[in-house]
Amino acid sequence: MRGLTGLLYETSKLHPVNGITYRGKDLNEIIKQSPRASGGTQPTPEGVLWLLLTGVYPNQEEVKTFQEELYQRSHLSDETETLIRNLPEKMHPMTKFSIGVMSCQPDSNFAKAYHKGVPKKEYWEHTLEDSLDICAKVIQLAAVVYNSTYNRGKQLPGPDQDLDMSANLVQMMGFSDKSFYDLMRLYLVIHADHEGGTVSSHTAHCVNSALSDPYLAYSAAMNGLAGPLHGLANQESLNFLLDFEKRFGHIWTDNDIANYVEEILSESRVIPGYGHAVLRKTDPRFIHLLEFAEKNIEENNLIRLLNQCYTVIPKILDKHKKIKNPWPNVDAGSGVMLLHYGLNHQDFYTVLFGVSRALGIMSSLVWSRAFNLPIERPNSITLDLLLEKVSSGK
Template sequence: MASILRTSRTRPVWSALARARFSSTAPKNTTLKERLAELIPIELENVKRVRAEHGKKAFGPVIVDQLYGGMRGLPALIWDGSVLDADEGIRFRGKTIPECQELLPKAPGGEEPLPEGLFWLLVTGEIPTQEQVTELSKDWAARSAIPEFVEEILDRCPPTLHPMSQFSLAVTALNHNSAFAKAYQDGVSKKEYWGPTFEDSMDLIAKLPNIAGRIYRNVFGQGKLPAIDPAKDYSHNLATLLGFGDNHAFVELMRLYITIHSDHEGGNVSAHTGKLVGSALSDPFLAFAASLNGLAGPLHGLANQEVLTWLTKMQAKIGANASNEAVKEYVWATLKGGQVVPGYGHAVLRKTDPRYTAQREFALKHLPDDPLFKLVGQIYNIVPDILLEAGKAKNPWPNVDAHSGVLLTHYGMTQMQFYTVLFGVSRAFGVASQLIWDRALGAPLERPKSYSTQAIEKMFKDKA
């Protein structure tokens, strides 16, 4: 919501209005939509002020290597839900992962933050009350049913079709009942775009557990899908639909997993794709389906699957309790074979990913003796020095993907092809919250300028 400027120390500097709002808890006795309606006019004025004061200022240089290098580091987007600092890691509306773990409401008997609270934070910048989170859980449960024709689409998919392809199909089909698409066709005012976008976003998030559960049970033969329990929170229902609802630790893992995977700034493939497609006024279902197709790539959401494959191959080759020397030899063999060490390095981060740290702390608490977890910890102490010695990475530290698959495997979810679906359920929180604000603030169609190699050569030749 609030524009973020950077000091020389790369610490976020917030406007007085934003500081006041971001440090507060949500007002009691308001729903999320009611609170959003109160915040929109305030933020419209804030954006207007920021553009008036800074709109003509240069944000930074653009060099040719950035154009050829996948726009790496190119400042080009407004993304309000989270900001990624190279040294500090991710902050959700100004709050670190440990702060979210401490401040966000929790389920009775639980220790991890409820994703419902994280979504409220992403949308409003405020910490909701326990009662507000409970009402949000009930709202999502009430919206959770998917149309019968979508169930039929999923049931007709061959089990050999990748779960992410099925996921994208189902989300795309939800467009059939889009509130925004209908409102736009009926001539809704631009100022009111955010309302039906909010409704679609709530429906989207609410229906994802049923979609994910149906895919999981169809592909991996887990039997009939149980019903959503309106008295349970989002993560508990998701775990139940996947067949793990009776395992308290797995339910807690889902709460942590969704929270830390929900958003990671706007430049990653899934987030940027959702924003780009949404800028064409495609409804949230179409925008998020596009996000899922980007997330399905091996350089993005499939990375955790590749990590687990690499770990299990290593364990099979050198044994479950291998020496440090044996691990080092395997890592060097991976690099000399022209491959990367999966789960290490990040496009932005220059330290250990806080999301990795959160998962490691969870594992130390719940599964300290798991053989694969021990191997992950052993690798953590070995790989960074090897990568630095080999000159293979500016950031030799682990990212979120280095750990998540090990946790899921420990609790019996061994079907690696499904892991990215869980990532997709999580990422909907960040994409949807930004789409709501893009509609509220009247974000324009994205249309950057492109150049050919010949045009670049001519440009600099003419300047010579």
């Protein structure tokens, strides 16, 4: 089904050259025009969530009020926090995260309204209520998952109503670097949505099309995101650089990079972080990460290596005729940035991806219900029928 048009997805669209747009606005414009937190240099997730829902940018007063509302919606029950903390320490963070989302499902506004017989024309309103609750709660859910897995026994701060979602997440995980606040703002914004065909977005759309409530749909999406072919890419890209560093140390040349890449390709392996199913140019999200590093991170070996790979690797990949896109995508750089700020627990990176993707996925569900889209039901075929068609030449 790759490339087969079959979904109406209102919140974003991916252009093969220009990259992602949210509600028709490209990422460069969004980064420039979205509201910022006080003292911050990057747009806030709250402002981009507003844009995804409404199609327009909020002003500073609107985003301030919206931030306050989301803070009020972010509360987790004692039962949910206790449940997550009592899960096995070695359980994967994405499994904990999905379980945490499901534990909030009994509070679904949509489920309660549906069972009361609310008319279809009001479905979107209750989907909106659930979607806002989920976008607010995922910050605290992610922090509880992180702390129960990696910070057991430590006393860490709770949410602060004066901080935006990104700053709260970083602080609740035990980090205090204000520059990390800004990186997390950028990270959540550029990963917020990537049109409807990705596994996580499509899964949410499919599950919600059965009128399963947004909690059920989002949890299902996270289970799809946990798959290695979807949510593992930035970890593989980071390990590609770390393996190179382990082999060559801090003194290396462009030829070392080229030989390393050729060696991997000769073994029929791919270069992680390079290429994309849709994009045919450098991912603008990757460029924004490089620009952030240039302004905020003192050059170190991994940052220097990341930049130089961007110079060397596309030239090599471009020589291979089977490779349609030799350019880096966002995953080539995001892991390096997270590691720089001390977030070295790679299994948690996918949870952060899931937190960011909540903004787009939940916004899209609101529009799906506003459009009253039907249950998804594509046709299928058996192998025998397929072979019959092939043999008949039809």
